[in-house]
Amino acid sequence: MTPTRTRGPVRVVGTGLLGTSVGLALATRGVDVLLADPSPSAVALARDLGAGRPATDDDPPPALVVVAAPPDVTGDVVADELARWPDAVVTDVASVKAGPLRQVADRGGDLARYVPGHPLAGRERGGAVAARADLFAGRPWVVVPGADQAAVRRVEDLVTDIGATPVALSAAAHDEAVAIVSHVPQVAASLVAARLRDAPAEAVALAGQGLRDVTRIAASDPALWVQILGGNAAPVRRVLGALRDDLDVVLDALDRLAGGGADDAGAAAGDGGPAVGASAALAALVAAGNDGHARIPGKHGAPPTPYAVVTVVVPDRPGELGRLFSDMGEIGVNLEDLRLEHSPGQPVGLAELSVVPAARERLETALSHRGWVVHSSPR
Amino acid sequence: MTPTRTRGPVRVVGTGLLGTSVGLALATRGVDVLLADPSPSAVALARDLGAGRPATDDDPPPALVVVAAPPDVTGDVVADELARWPDAVVTDVASVKAGPLRQVADRGGDLARYVPGHPLAGRERGGAVAARADLFAGRPWVVVPGADQAAVRRVEDLVTDIGATPVALSAAAHDEAVAIVSHVPQVAASLVAARLRDAPAEAVALAGQGLRDVTRIAASDPALWVQILGGNAAPVRRVLGALRDDLDVVLDALDRLAGGGADDAGAAAGDGGPAVGASAALAALVAAGNDGHARIPGKHGAPPTPYAVVTVVVPDRPGELGRLFSDMGEIGVNLEDLRLEHSPGQPVGLAELSVVPAARERLETALSHRGWVVHSSPR
Numbered sequence: 001m002t003p004t005r006t007r008g009p010v011r012v013v014g015t016g017l018l019g020t021s022v023g024l025a026l027a028t029r030g031v032d033v034l035l036a037d038p039s040p041s042a043v044a045l046a047r048d049l050g051a052g053r054p055a056t057d058d059d060p061p062p063a064l065v066v067v068a069a070p071p072d073v074t075g076d077v078v079a080d081e082l083a084r085w086p087d088a089v090v091t092d093v094a095s096v097k098a099g100p101l102r103q104v105a106d107r108g109g110d111l112a113r114y115v116p117g118h119p120l121a122g123r124e125r126g127g128a129v130a131a132r133a134d135l136f137a138g139r140p141w142v143v144v145p146g147a148d149q150a151a152v153r154r155v156e157d158l159v160t161d162i163g164a165t166p167v168a169l170s171a172a173a174h175d176e177a178v179a180i181v182s183h184v185p186q187v188a189a190s191l192v193a194a195r196l197r198d199a200p201a202e203a204v205a206l207a208g209q210g211l212r213d214v215t216r217i218a219a220s221d222p223a224l225w226v227q228i229l230g231g232n233a234a235p236v237r238r239v240l241g242a243l244r245d246d247l248d249v250v251l252d253a254l255d256r257l258a259g260g261g262a263d264d265a266g267a268a269a270g271d272g273g274p275a276v277g278a279s280a281a282l283a284a285l286v287a288a289g290n291d292g293h294a295r296i297p298g299k300h301g302a303p304p305t306p307y308a309v310v311t312v313v314v315p316d317r318p319g320e321l322g323r324l325f326s327d328m329g330e331i332g333v334n335l336e337d338l339r340l341e342h343s344p345g346q347p348v349g350l351a352e353l354s355v356v357p358a359a360r361e362r363l364e365t366a367l368s369h370r371g372w373v374v375h376s377s378p379r
Numbered sequence: 380m381t382p383t384r385t386r387g388p389v390r391v392v393g394t395g396l397l398g399t400s401v402g403l404a405l406a407t408r409g410v411d412v413l414l415a416d417p418s419p420s421a422v423a424l425a426r427d428l429g430a431g432r433p434a435t436d437d438d439p440p441p442a443l444v445v446v447a448a449p450p451d452v453t454g455d456v457v458a459d460e461l462a463r464w465p466d467a468v469v470t471d472v473a474s475v476k477a478g479p480l481r482q483v484a485d486r487g488g489d490l491a492r493y494v495p496g497h498p499l500a501g502r503e504r505g506g507a508v509a510a511r512a513d514l515f516a517g518r519p520w521v522v523v524p525g526a527d528q529a530a531v532r533r534v535e536d537l538v539t540d541i542g543a544t545p546v547a548l549s550a551a552a553h554d555e556a557v558a559i560v561s562h563v564p565q566v567a568a569s570l571v572a573a574r575l576r577d578a579p580a581e582a583v584a585l586a587g588q589g590l591r592d593v594t595r596i597a598a599s600d601p602a603l604w605v606q607i608l609g610g611n612a613a614p615v616r617r618v619l620g621a622l623r624d625d626l627d628v629v630l631d632a633l634d635r636l637a638g639g640g641a642d643d644a645g646a647a648a649g650d651g652g653p654a655v656g657a658s659a660a661l662a663a664l665v666a667a668g669n670d671g672h673a674r675i676p677g678k679h680g681a682p683p684t685p686y687a688v689v690t691v692v693v694p695d696r697p698g699e700l701g702r703l704f705s706d707m708g709e710i711g712v713n714l715e716d717l718r719l720e721h722s723p724g725q726p727v728g729l730a731e732l733s734v735v736p737a738a739r740e741r742l743e744t745a746l747s748h749r750g751w752v753v754h755s756s757p758r
Contacts, residue, residue: 120585134692134752137729140585169581177582185571185593187629190668191622192567195559197671202548203556206499206519207675210596214564215675217589218668225665226658233637237630243570244626250566251619258612279605286604289569289597292576296586296594313513321714325704335700340717350516373513 005157008032011055011062011088013077015046018093018119019068020131023051025162028133034059045128061085064158067092071231075103082109089151091117091158095178096231097144097171115155116144116171119164120182136164142174143167179235186217186225187240193218250285253278307336308360310353313373314340324351324372331366333359384536387411390434390441390467392456394425397472397498398447399510402430404541407512413438424507440464443537446471450610454482461488468530470496470537474557475610476523476550494534495523495550498543499561515543521553522546558614565596565604566619572597629664632657686715687739689732692752693719703730703751710745712738 009032012019023033023046033052037043043054065088069077074094081090082104090113094100097116104114119141141164143155156166169177193215196204229236256278314320321340328335337354355363367374388411391398402412402425412431416422422433444467448456453473460469461483469492473479476495483493498520520543522534535545548556572594575583608615635657693699700719707714716733734742746753 120587132690137692139587142585167581167584173579173581177579177585180574180578180582181586181590184574185590187626187664188567188571189589189593190665191625191629192564193668193671194625194664195563195618195622195671196674197667199559199671199674200552200556201674202546202552203559204674205546205676206521206556207560208499208518210568211560211564212675213592213595214568215668215672216592218665218672220665220669222662222665222669226662229633229661230636230658233633237633237637239574240626240630240633243574244623244630246570246573247566247619247623247626250570251616251623254608254612254616254619257609258616279609282608283601283605285566285573286569286597286599286601288576289572289594290599290601292572292574292578293594293597295575295578295580295583296591297584311511313516321717322704322708322711325701326708329701329705332701338700338717338719 002029004029004031004161006031006154006161007063009034009059009062010158011036011065011081011085012046012052012068013037013065013081014068014070015042015051015128016068016070017127017131018121018135019066020046020049020051020128021121021133021135022066022068022093022162024049024131024133025136026158027052029161031161034062042128046131049128049131051131062088064088064154065090066158067094069094071096071099071227075100076107078114079104079107079109082113086110089113089115089154091115091143091155093117093119094231095182095228097142097174099231101144101171112146112148113151115146115148115151117155117159118142118174118178119159119162120178134163136162139164140167141165142169144169144171144174175232175235176239179232179239183229183232183236184239184243186220187229187236188243189215189218190220190225246285246288249281253281307354308357310355310360310363310367310374312351312353312367314349314351316349321349321351324367327367327370327372328353328363331363333363333366381408383408383410383540385410385533385540386442388413388438388441389537390415390444390460390464391425391431391447392416392444392460393447393449394421394430394507395447396506396510397500397514398445399425399428399430399507400500400512400514401445401447401472401541403428403510403512404515405537406431408540410540413441421507425510428507428510430507430510441467443467443533444469445537446473448473450475450478450606454479455486457493458483458486458488461492465489468492468494468533470494470522470534472496472498473610474561474607476521476553478610480523480550491525491527492530494525494527494530496534496538497521497553497557498538498541499557513542515541518543519546520544521548523548523550523553554611554614555618558611558618562608562611562615563618563622565599566608566615567622568594568597569599625664625667628660632660686733687736689734689739689742689746689753691730691732691746693728693730695728700728700730703746706746706749706751707732707742710742712742712745 010026011034012023013036015035015037027033027050034055035043035046035052036055047054062085065081067074067077071094074092078090078092095118101116119136120139121135141159143166145152145168159166256275314324333355335353339352340349364374389405390413391402392415394414394416406412406429413434414422414425414431415434426433444460446453446456450473453471457469457471474497480495498515499518500514520538522545524531524547538545635654693703712734714732718731719728743753
């Protein structure tokens with residue numbers, strides 16, 4: 001086992017999903033973790049899961065403290081910990097950074113020893129029982145730089161030991177960033193999914209993969225998101241306001257197209273009436289979405305790579321998908337990405353296998369020879 | 380090969396992605412398909428792909444005509460075909476239904492022989508070269524009922540022969556349904572993705588799976604969506620207007636939370652000031668999204684099923700994913716669903732394997748024994 005740069009003990013305050021996962025990540029690498037939480041049973045659970053040992057008054061003072069409290073109270077807890085351990089560096093994992101910083105400043109806390117942090121982990125619900133040592137594996141973890149570079153480096157080393165990738169961003173830049181890439185997408189997913197609540201069953205029955213993708217994160221915890229959105233209200237308001245402006249352009253264009261008395265964009269535009277420009281406005285939005293989408297990093301943080309997609313029909317009999325991947329393994333083409341599409345009504349699914357374009361033909365041929373129904377399409 | 384109910388020849392007018400796929404689906408089952416398109420080279424391409432043979436003046440009159448023209452002109456083409464073949468049943472595949480119906484009525488077409496249709500296929504771009512015989516396999520295909528039940532039944536049989544599942548909906552109900560489950564989600568994805576266009580690179584670098592899911596369909600063809608949205612303007616306007624109303628509630632709540640002078644929802648509400656009720660409004664939206672999301676059909680049209688998710692860390696070495704699925708195949712647990720998560724920065728991915736809850740423990744144990752790092756979490 002590679003030795004960690006972090007020397008224990010590390011004190012974790014708050015043993016929910018994130019705190020327990022931090023504890024697991026460190027404990028499994030041999031770091032001494034001290035667990036604290038307002039609830040003794042929460043501490044006991046985290047201990048039982050292997051995340052560390054309960055903190056006692058006999059322990060040596062920690063050199064490093066990770067505050068994993070709810071976003072609302074993180075600043076207060078950080079201030080408490082800074083005061084209690086005058087030599088410790090204190091970091092946190094809250095999904096907003098400016099708010100807790102302000103709270104600590106208001107409490108007169110020693111800001112030099114507070115290094116705000118935020119792991120962008122894939123799962124934010126489930127409680128301690130869903131904690132995993134590898135929750136942060138390969139994920140970005142924002143570490144806010146400060147005046148004390150040694151303190152910042154201690155936290156970056158901690159993040160690396162946990163298995164994540166430290167990313168330097170100011171608190172303000174962080175909050176704006178997560179508003180755009182996390183908070184506004186959550187709101188959008190919830191808004192679209194909310195339209196389904198009262199929709200006729202016959203409409204919902206037509207749901208396809210597009211709807212599923214857009215609304216996947218709509219199955220999120222309301223109480224948690226109240227804290228997150230409330231704690232990042234101003235940046236989210238700004239980004240969402242800009243989105244609403246774009247939406248208003250779409251609504252105006254639709255008004256003009258619907259009200260033109262013609263049933264299609266072509267005739268309405270041909271009239272030279274109020275629908276002129278409406279089609280262009282709609283096209284401009286979709287094109288802007290194309291541009292934005294293209295900026296999302298591809299696999300493992302690399303620039304977006306155009307893969308070839310080989311689509312395989314998979315009958316819904318037991319073991320069929322396993323057989324497909326056994327065959328893939330034997331054929332020896334590296335699978336870059338994978339999607340499984342649902343097919344309502346009939347018992348077939350579609351597996352979309354992403355491979356480097358150079359390997360597509362070989363894969364198609366080999367799968368066909370093994371009896372699979374395959375087709376390729378450009379991504 | 381099971382004999383089809385459909386007797387040829389079937390005339391396909393418009394040999395883009397959908398028309399060519401219809402031709403392929405029928406031709407591979409032995410049905411005689413006649414191809415027509417304003418562009419002779421489009422006809423030649425479809426023929427070369429195996430979708431049928433070019434229509435000539437010497438052919439017998441078709442009993443069935445499938446119009447696969449762009450949505451804008453579908454009504455006109457349907458009217459032309461109704462007039463040209465006085466004994467034929469004519470159907471179409473346009474993604475809106477009320478507009479073409481009105482166009483045909485305005486042209487004085489024989490509405491009894493026109494059975495509007497719409498296949499909800501997974502892919503709406505790529506042109507004829509992306510056409511597949513199984514594009515519609517297991518997908519819903521709306522068939523609008525009309526006065527002539529025999530004509531409707533002919534089209535339902537055609538749909539079944541093509542491999543899709545006929546679904547009866549009136550034109551108006553169809554247009555409202557696709558507005559909710561397809562068109563508004565597209566607009567939402569484009570709106571969120573558009574925010575990324577001018578976002579700082581450091582922000583986009585934090586992108587996670589949630590953002591990717593919400594914006595996946597943002598990589599869509601602007602010109603096509605102008606036609607679709609324009610052709611369904613009134614229903615989309617209604618649904619989007621309701622969404623905008625929900626968005627305005629969110630914006631108002633954020634205004635109150637941001638303007639309260641406190642940095643977190645808790646303190647703001649405690650003041651008893653304008654933020655009272657703001658948190659509840661946010662929670663209500665996310666909860667409404669929970670409810671709507673829960674209504675989306677699960678695998679194969681069944682009610683949503685709670686699967687157990689087993690998460691496996693997959694190192695990004697060649698063949699690792701193939702090895703995982705070889706092992707899955709040997710272990711013999713049926714894979715109900717699958718997601719592959721990207722992990723920017725470090726070369727690992729997470730494979731989320733959905734299995735029936737009863738099989739979870741056996742799968743975890745077996746995979747662990749084979750050296751995989753596995754964790755389970757409730758879905």
